Amino acid sequence: xxxxxxxxxxxxxxxxxxxxxxxxxxxxxxxxxxxxxxxxxxxxxxxxxxxxxxxxxxxxxxxxxxxxxxxxxxxxxxxxxxxxxxxxxxxxxxxxxxxxxxxxxxxxxxxxxxxxxxxxxxxxxxxxxxxxxxxxxxxxxxxxxxxxxxxxxxxxxxxxxxxxxxxxxxxxxxxxxxxxxxxxxxxxxxxxxxxxxxxxxxxxxxxxxxxxxxxxxxxxxxxxxxxxxxxxxxxxxxxxxxxxxxxxxxxxxxxxxxxxxxxxxxxxxxxxxxx
Amino acid sequence: xxxxxxxxxxxxxxxxxxxxxxxxxxxxxxxxxxxxxxxxxxxxxxxxxxxxxxxxxxxxxxxxxxxxxxxxxxxxxxxxxxxxxxxxxxxxxxxxxxxxxxxxxxxxxxxxxxxxxxxxxxxxxxxxxxxxxxxxxxxxxxxxxxxxxxxxxxxxxxxxxxxxxxxxxxxxxxxxxxxxxxxxxxxxxxxxxxxxxxxxxxxxxxxxxxxxxxxxxxxxxxxxxxxxxxxxxxxxxxxxxxxxxxxxxxxxxxxxxxxxxxxxxxxxxxxxxxxxxxxxxxxxxxxxxxxxxxxxxxxxxxxxxxxxx
Numbered sequence: 001x002x003x004x005x006x007x008x009x010x011x012x013x014x015x016x017x018x019x020x021x022x023x024x025x026x027x028x029x030x031x032x033x034x035x036x037x038x039x040x041x042x043x044x045x046x047x048x049x050x051x052x053x054x055x056x057x058x059x060x061x062x063x064x065x066x067x068x069x070x071x072x073x074x075x076x077x078x079x080x081x082x083x084x085x086x087x088x089x090x091x092x093x094x095x096x097x098x099x100x101x102x103x104x105x106x107x108x109x110x111x112x113x114x115x116x117x118x119x120x121x122x123x124x125x126x127x128x129x130x131x132x133x134x135x136x137x138x139x140x141x142x143x144x145x146x147x148x149x150x151x152x153x154x155x156x157x158x159x160x161x162x163x164x165x166x167x168x169x170x171x172x173x174x175x176x177x178x179x180x181x182x183x184x185x186x187x188x189x190x191x192x193x194x195x196x197x198x199x200x201x202x203x204x205x206x207x208x209x210x211x212x213x214x215x216x217x218x219x220x221x222x223x224x225x226x227x228x229x230x231x232x233x234x235x236x237x238x239x240x241x242x243x244x245x246x247x248x249x250x251x252x253x254x255x256x257x258x259x260x261x262x263x264x265x266x267x268x269x270x271x272x273x274x275x
Numbered sequence: 276x277x278x279x280x281x282x283x284x285x286x287x288x289x290x291x292x293x294x295x296x297x298x299x300x301x302x303x304x305x306x307x308x309x310x311x312x313x314x315x316x317x318x319x320x321x322x323x324x325x326x327x328x329x330x331x332x333x334x335x336x337x338x339x340x341x342x343x344x345x346x347x348x349x350x351x352x353x354x355x356x357x358x359x360x361x362x363x364x365x366x367x368x369x370x371x372x373x374x375x376x377x378x379x380x381x382x383x384x385x386x387x388x389x390x391x392x393x394x395x396x397x398x399x400x401x402x403x404x405x406x407x408x409x410x411x412x413x414x415x416x417x418x419x420x421x422x423x424x425x426x427x428x429x430x431x432x433x434x435x436x437x438x439x440x441x442x443x444x445x446x447x448x449x450x451x452x453x454x455x456x457x458x459x460x461x462x463x464x465x466x467x468x469x470x471x472x473x474x475x476x477x478x479x480x481x482x483x484x485x486x487x488x489x490x491x492x493x494x495x496x497x498x499x500x501x502x503x504x505x506x507x508x509x510x511x512x513x514x515x516x517x518x519x520x521x522x523x524x525x526x527x528x529x530x531x532x533x534x535x536x537x538x539x540x541x542x543x544x545x546x547x548x549x550x551x552x553x554x555x556x557x558x559x560x561x562x563x564x565x566x567x568x569x570x571x572x573x574x575x576x577x578x579x580x581x582x583x584x
Contacts, residue, residue: 225332
């Protein structure tokens with residue numbers, strides 16, 4: 001059920017300079033939301049910024065009795081809307097519309113699930129990891145950042161039984177280099193059928209899609225196109241998708257995504273438009 | 276509850292609040308959020324005869340109290356619309372106004388003919404004002420004879436109410452409303468977006484792939500109200516006003532300036548449930564002012580120095 005709530009901010013946890021997690025009280029959205037879905041948040045009641053911002057559902061939040069009471073989002077301060085969200089306080093109320101979009105399909109054992117996250121691309125994976133854990137699926141998170149300050153929330157994933165492989169480009173944390181390095185090795189050594197879920201910068205997702213295609217491993221990506229409405233009304237968030245190997249055509253990222261089968265995407269065109 | 280129904284030519288609408296073309300998909304996208312009969316009518320995304328790809332992203336950018344768009348009229352074409360969207364819109368009971376596009380007068384006529392034969396299409400809005408495509412549309416909307424020619428040609432092929440949508444990117448919009456009236460239009464809708472531009476100064480690149488886009492949102496509202504007022508004085512046709520409407524008070528401003536109905540676009544992106552507030556707010560206003568019917572408020576601007584007894 002799609003709703004627009006005036007949701008109370010329960011907490012704002014600063015993870016690192018520019019990164020924070022905002023928890024919202026929103027039982028109905030939490031109950032309806034599946035991993036990979038997103039919400040549209042109005043970061044200001046006024047006209048600046050005018051439009052809502054899309055955010056993946058990060059965690060499903062539960063009370064002491066295990067009831068779903070809300071959700072959190074992972075925010076990176078980059079512009080006007082995300083700066084407002086960086087500064088919210090407990091007790092503030094923000095308009096939250098959701099849940100929206102196509103979700104990830106969590107795989108069951110004996111399939112393994114490998115999540116590949118670049119920076120704030122970690123956002124859809126806490127709720128996915130929870131869903132995978134419920135199915136007893138073996139999970140690995142390949143988690144890359146530029147530097148140590150881009151890496152956070154590892155404990156959250158460790159608690160869910162996720163094996164972590166961390167990389168940083170400057171070598172300040174985990175393995176030096178890009179996340180595709182250990183992913184490539186893991187694909188070569190893979191013992192069991194595997195599905196890859198990826199979210200992060202477009203070049204990273206494209207590299208992961210290529211590695212998955214070479215290895216014959218399905219890859220699902222969560223894209224983050226610029227969205228106007230999140231409802232399918234404006235046609236701003238279009239993504240080039242191929243049907244039956246033909247030329248790509250533009251589909252709405254908010255309705256047909258944000259989760260896509262990576263093999264159906266026209267990556268050259270997607271990178272060309274600077275998503 | 277006051278009487279919110281209005282008439283646009285032969286078209287009876289349950290209320291004056293319409294979803295603006297290009298801002299509401301094909302309407303069906305919103306049926307999961309609320310009952311489409313909450314609206315006076317849905318105005319669909321613009322349709323050519325054939326499918327259109329539109330412009331590459333980035334297609335939108337925010338600006339102070341507004342946004343620019345250059346979608347480029349991506350659309351499924353009239354045939355797929357009739358086959359794939361109309362059955363659902365009929366089932367939902369929506370009042371459907373289809374936004375008709377063309378690169379030639381013949382194309383406007385062909386699309387209009389097809390829609391006239393389609394059950395459930397209540398009226399045609401003629402898009403002669405999209406600022407974002409090179410061919411067709413705006414070339415008619417920026418010329419008085421072009422406006423007259425498109426409207427009079429479509430008039431000959433359809434019994435449906437026809438509503439040319441006017442561009443504000445002209446010196447005297449009222450003269451275009453007159454040309455539409457002479458061509459046989461049943462109403463005019465205005466304003467489409469204002470041709471505009473935004474630049475990233477760090478990269479010195481335009482923020483939209485199309486370089487230029489159309490400005491919408493609260494930023495344009497006072498100009499749009501002025502243009503509705505000018506057209507109201509110039510023609511007898513009903514006017515459908517739009518431009519930055521986000522609240523009942525904004526809608527009332529257009530109605531008092533002379534709009535029989537209004538369209539809401541950008542505000543629907545911000546709040547897809549805006550319709551409830553519009554209906555409730557206008558109803559409350561009419562109650563407070565002892566006005567029984569919204570149609571009695573149309574064009575009732577009080578000018579200083581006039582005797583209004």
